[in-house]
Structures are given as structure tokens and as C-alpha cells.
Amino acid sequence: MTDLKKYGFLSLIGILLVAAIVFLFVKDDDSKEKETEQANQEQNNEPDAVQVFEESIEVVASDDGNINANKLFIPWTINKTEGTFYLSQRDGTVVEIDGDLGLVDVQDVELSEEIFHKGEAGFLGFTLAPNFEESKGAIAYHTYEKDGEILNRIVSLVLDGSTWKEQKVIFDNIPGGEKDTGGRIAIGPDEKLYVTTGVVGENELAQELDSLAGKILRMELNGDMPSDNPFEDSYVFSYGHRNSQGLTWDGQGNMYNSEHGEDGFDEINLIEAGKNYGWPEIRGDEKEEGMETPLAHSGDKTWAPSGVGFSEGKLYVASLAGKKIFTYDIATKAIADFYDEAGRLRDVFIEDDALYVVTSNQDNRGEPTDKDDRLIHIPLVEKTSAN
Numbered sequence: 001m002t003d004l005k006k007y008g009f010l011s012l013i014g015i016l017l018v019a020a021i022v023f024l025f026v027k028d029d030d031s032k033e034k035e036t037e038q039a040n041q042e043q044n045n046e047p048d049a050v051q052v053f054e055e056s057i058e059v060v061a062s063d064d065g066n067i068n069a070n071k072l073f074i075p076w077t078i079n080k081t082e083g084t085f086y087l088s089q090r091d092g093t094v095v096e097i098d099g100d101l102g103l104v105d106v107q108d109v110e111l112s113e114e115i116f117h118k119g120e121a122g123f124l125g126f127t128l129a130p131n132f133e134e135s136k137g138a139i140a141y142h143t144y145e146k147d148g149e150i151l152n153r154i155v156s157l158v159l160d161g162s163t164w165k166e167q168k169v170i171f172d173n174i175p176g177g178e179k180d181t182g183g184r185i186a187i188g189p190d191e192k193l194y195v196t197t198g199v200v201g202e203n204e205l206a207q208e209l210d211s212l213a214g215k216i217l218r219m220e221l222n223g224d225m226p227s228d229n230p231f232e233d234s235y236v237f238s239y240g241h242r243n244s245q246g247l248t249w250d251g252q253g254n255m256y257n258s259e260h261g262e263d264g265f266d267e268i269n270l271i272e273a274g275k276n277y278g279w280p281e282i283r284g285d286e287k288e289e290g291m292e293t294p295l296a297h298s299g300d301k302t303w304a305p306s307g308v309g310f311s312e313g314k315l316y317v318a319s320l321a322g323k324k325i326f327t328y329d330i331a332t333k334a335i336a337d338f339y340d341e342a343g344r345l346r347d348v349f350i351e352d353d354a355l356y357v358v359t360s361n362q363d364n365r366g367e368p369t370d371k372d373d374r375l376i377h378i379p380l381v382e383k384t385s386a387n
Contacts, residue, residue: 057095058371059102066354066377067099075358075373076183077126078307078349082133087358087375088126088140091117094164097375109164111155113144119178121150125185125195129156129221138164139193139221141185143176152176154185154195154223170223171235175200175213180243180260184307189253192226193219194237196244196257203280206240214241214279216257216271230274240277240291246308246347248315250330258305258317259294266303267294268315268328296328296335307347309355311380318345318357320365325357325378339378343367353380 058070067085074090083099092115096105109115115123121143129137136159143152153172157164170193174182177200184196199206199214206214209231218229218237225235246258255271265283269292278291287293304321315328316338324340325348339345339357346360355378361368 054104054106057097057104057106059097059104061102062377064379066379067097067102067375068377069095069097069104069375070371072358072362072373072375074122074360074362075375076122076124076346076360078347078356078358078375079126079128079138080349080351080356081128085356085375086126086128086138088123090122090124090363091115092123092142094126105162107159107162107164109140109157111142111144111166112169113142113146113153116143116145116150116176121152121176121178121181124152124181124183127185127187130187130191136160137167139170139185139187140164141183141195143181143183150176150178150200152181152183152197154193156222168222170221171195171217171219173212175202175205175211177201182243182245184245184247186247187221188255189249191221193221194247194255195219196241196247198243199241199279203242206242206279207276207281209234209236209239212236214243215239216241216244216247237273238271238275238277240275240279240281242279245304245306246317248308248310250310250313256295256308256310256315258308260304261298261302264298264300264302266298266305268296268305268308268317269294296333298322306345306360307349307357309348309350311350311355316348316350316355318348320344320346320360325355342374342376343369343372350380354378355380 056071060068075087076090077088079086085097087095092109094107123142125141127139129135138157141154152174154170156167158167180198180200182196182198186194188194195217197215205211215236216238217235243260244257249255257269257271259267276291282288284297302321303319305317305319307318309316317326323343325338327336327338342359344360344366346358349356357376359373361372
């Protein structure tokens with residue numbers, strides 16, 4: 001009887017040891033799986049999906065009757081026509097806000113290629129057609145994936161009810177990636193479409209004229225190549241760019257861009273046809289024959305400049321890492337802080353004496369408040385705090 005008890009006791013110990021080992025292996029695998037998942041999330045820097053509904057967006061009128069809006073999700077571009085805003089969001093939606101009535105419509109985008117939204121990629125540049133009130137048309141730049149390759153393309157859209165539907169592929173096969181992927185589009189005073197592209201991690205492409213990466217492109221609104229482009233049989237307008245994020249023109253038709261550097265040395269440039277802006281050969285105040293130095297740069301600090309607007313001799317530049325709007329006086333070359341009360345700032349839109357800016361605090365790089373992301377109105381003549 002004693003031997004039976006002894007063997008039974010030993011058997012029980014054996015069972016417990018086996019159970020403990022199994023538990024440890026399962027726990028270890030589970031921990032590794034969680035660590036891997038967390039590492040992937042941090043590496044991708046992809047925000048959790050947030051579905052935005054009309055009823056969740058808060059529209060508030062400022063004291064002077066201008067519109068502010070809260071609870072957007074990674075807005076990228078501000079458009080405004082006849083009192084109505086159209087804000088593109090990086091996940092692939094457009095938010096329409098009636099500035100007179102405060103009514104909101106969250107609009108889907110139907111495309112023949114699925115939007116690739118990861119890191120800095122997604123539904124980016126968006127601009128209304130010049131005849132939008134009649135055509136309900138727009139042009140957009142977005143990232144997609146094809147045959148295992150990440151690319152960007154430009155498409156024309158038309159607003160049908162509450163859905164933007166793809167009409168035509170204007171330009172495709174632009175190099176893309178999860179970072180440094182460009183994306184700003186704008187219609188210039190010459191009624192041509194200008195497009196910024198990034199180097200997507202391959203810096204040497206910025207100097208190669210047969211590559212579309214690291215360039216500012218110029219094309220007709222339907223995608224045709226203008227006959228007066230600076231390089232024969234090429235869409236390239238300027239080159240040697242790392243990652244341009246903003247475009248604007250002054251009252252004389254001069255073109256300016258904002259550009260992300262690497263480890264600082266962000267830039268503001270005067271853009272001229274056919275010029276080489278130096279990346280990756282020069283940066284900051286460095287000089288090289290045949291290459292342009294910037295009007296202004298951030299030195300070893302980081303602005304991460306994005307959208308740019310012009311008013312009364314000054315450029316107004318939204319910055320992400322800098323968390324402010326700063327101004328560059330074209331005549332005096334002076335740089336001054338203008339607004340720094342809302343975190344990461346993505347785009348600016350200037351109309352008369354009003355400036356509008358959108359935040360980008362929901363992109364996993366900011367510190368969002370319960371109001372983010374936001375559309376904020378700031379008077380140019382008398383600055384006030386955001387509502």
C-alpha cells in the first residue's frame with residue numbers, strides 16, 4: 001500500500017511538471033506573439049482605424065462666423081468653394097462641411113485600385129477641378145499596391161451623391177512607399193497640375209531624370225505632357241527633392257515648396273523650371289555647381305513642413321514635428337512663429353484675411369486631445385486662440 005501511494009505521489013508530481021512546462025511554452029509563445037504584434041504596429045506606425053460619422057463631427061462657428069470642426073481623422077488637404085469645405089482624409093474619405101449651415105457629409109471614395117494606407121501612405125493630395133460647381137470633379141493622389149510593389153497614382157473623380165467615383169487614371173506607377181512618398185498636388189496659375197513625389201527611401205533617385213521619384217512633376221489636368229516642360233519628353237519640372245509636402249504661388253506667379261530633409265535641414269525653396277535642388281548631394285547652405293540652395297532651412301532642427309499658403313508677401317507653413325505654423329517673409333527673409341496651439345499641423349488654406357489649418361494628431365505621432373483631429377480658423381489680421 002505504501003509503494004502504491006509513493007508511485008501515485010510521483011505520478012502526480014510528473015503530471016504537474018508536464019502541465020507547468022506546457023503552460024510556460026504556451027505563455028512564452030503568447031508573449032512572443034504579442035511582442036511581435038506590438039513591434040509590427042510600431043514599425044508600421046499605422047493608426048487604428050477610426051470610422052468617422054456625420055453625427056460625431058462637431059462643427060462650431062467662431063465669433064466672426066467662421067467655421068471650426070472637431071473629431072476628424074488624419075485630414076490631409078483643405079479645399080473650399082463657395083462657403084463649403086472638402087477635407088480629404090488619409091484613410092480614403094472626404095468630409096464636406098457646409099460653412100453656412102454647419103451640415104456635415106462624410107463621403108466615400110470608390111477607386112479601381114484599393115488605397116494602401118500605412119505609415120505616410122494613403123489618400124493624400126486632393127484638389128477640386130476649376131469648374132467644380134458645374135462638373136463636381138476633383139483630382140486625387142493616392143498610394144496603392146500592385147504585384148507586390150507600392151506605388152502612387154493620380155486619378156480624376158466626380159462627386160455622385162455622397163460618393164467620389166473614379167473617372168480616369170491620369171497618371172500612375174509613381175514610386176511609392178510607407179515613408180517619403182510625396183503626395184501634394186496643386187493647380188498652378190498656368191492651369192497645369194503640379195505633383196510632388198518623394199524618394200521613398202532611395203535617395204539616389206532624386207538625381208535621376210528618368211525616375212519619377214524625388215521630383216515635382218508638371219502635367220495637363222487630363223494627364224497629357226505639356227509641350228513647354230523643361231525636359232524633352234518628360235513630366236519632370238524640377239528635381240533633386242527629397243520629400244516635398246507643400247506647394248504655393250505668390251502674387252507674381254512664383255512657385256514655392258516645402259520639403260522634408262533628413263535629420264533636420266528641412267527646406268523652403270523657390271521652384272524654377274528645370275532646376276536641380278540638390279538632394280542628396282547638398283543640404284542646408286552647402287553649394288554645388290548646377291544645384292540650388294534653399295531660401296530657408298531648419299539646420300539641425302526638424303520642422304517637417306507640410307502645406308503652404310501665401311498672403312501679403314509671406315509664406316505660411318504648417319509643420320508636423322514643429323507643431324506650429326511659421327511664416328517666411330519673402331522680401332526680408334525673416335522667419336517667425338505664427339501659431340503653435342494645436343500640435344501637429346498638416347495643411348493650410350488662405351482666403352482673404354482668414355487662414356484655416358488642419359491638425360494631424362491622430363496619425364500615431366501626435367498627442368491627440370478629445371477634439372482631434374481638427375479644422376481651425378485663424379484670422380490673419382488679429383490672431384486668436386482656437387476654439
